[in-house]
Amino acid sequence: MESLVIPVLILLIVGAAVLLVARAVGRRTAGATGAAAKTSRGTPSGDPVETAKAAAAKLTEDQHRRLYALIAQGQAMAAIKLYYEASGEGLRASRDAVGALAAHPQPFRSAAPKVPEHDDDDAPERFPYRYRAIASKGDVTREVSSNMLNDEIYGRIRTLARSGDTEAAATALTRHSDISMKQAREFIALLDD
Structure with missing residues (x-):
């Protein structure tokens, strides 16, 4: 009887190992089946x-x-x-x-139009408010009021003017407001200090 105990223990250990391996393989197969349940376009077939x-x-x-x-x-x-x-x-x-x-009937929804990102080269965006930019030097004061200006755009214009690129600053100002190039140059001249 003692001679059978060791082989029976080995048989039980091997059986338990086979059972654990079978469970692990079963879980992997179930995971792969769940992943394969998606259609070719990635839409879950379960919902x-x-x-x-x-x-x-x-x-x-x-x-x-x-x-x-x-x-x-x-x-x-x-x-x-x-x-x-x-x-x-x-x-x-x-x-x-x-x-x-x-x-599950679905209403038709048209694709939302893509909003292009605004670059400096694009037409200026119009804002729902009027922005006032005021520049003065001594007794001379100029004001630009536009709904195409905001703090960010005006900050870029001031940076251009202060760096010495007055022509680019004047061009940007005319593009974002309704003033002439002459008026823009006069305004920029007051900023470049």
């Missing part, structure tokens, strides 16, 4: 509301209207074909998207 929102965002207004007309008429295959051609996704992803759109 139909998010799938519907993502699917609706890929359609133009006309495609959106036609797709919901087909869904309302009960023409699921035609709706899947329309979505497949419109989105370029696979058949399974198109089927899931149309199913989600049917179960």
Whole structure:
């Protein structure tokens, strides 16, 4: 009997090790399956509301209207074909998207227009307030009032003037206000001290 104890203990230890390895592999496989559950475009297939929102965002207004007309008429295959051609996704992803759109109707939302960043070369932005810049030297005082100026722009103009680049400062001032180049030069002359 004593001779069987050691082999049985070894067998139990090996069995426990195999069980632990099987669990670890099972967890990795479940993680990989969850990652593979995403469609080719990265939309989670587990949440139909998010799938519907993502699917609706890929359609133009006309495609959106036609797709919901087909869904309302009960023409699921035609709706899947329309979505497949419109989105370029696979058949399974198109089927899931149309199913989600049917179960969770989405209103059409046009893509928000991209707002270009403002550079010094672009047309000046108009602000909802009037900015007043005042410069004086001795008895001479000049004022510029514009809704295309703000502290940042006026600070750049002053920096240009103080660094000796008066022509660039005057050009920037005329671009951000409604004054002539002559008036801008007179204003800048009062700043360059």
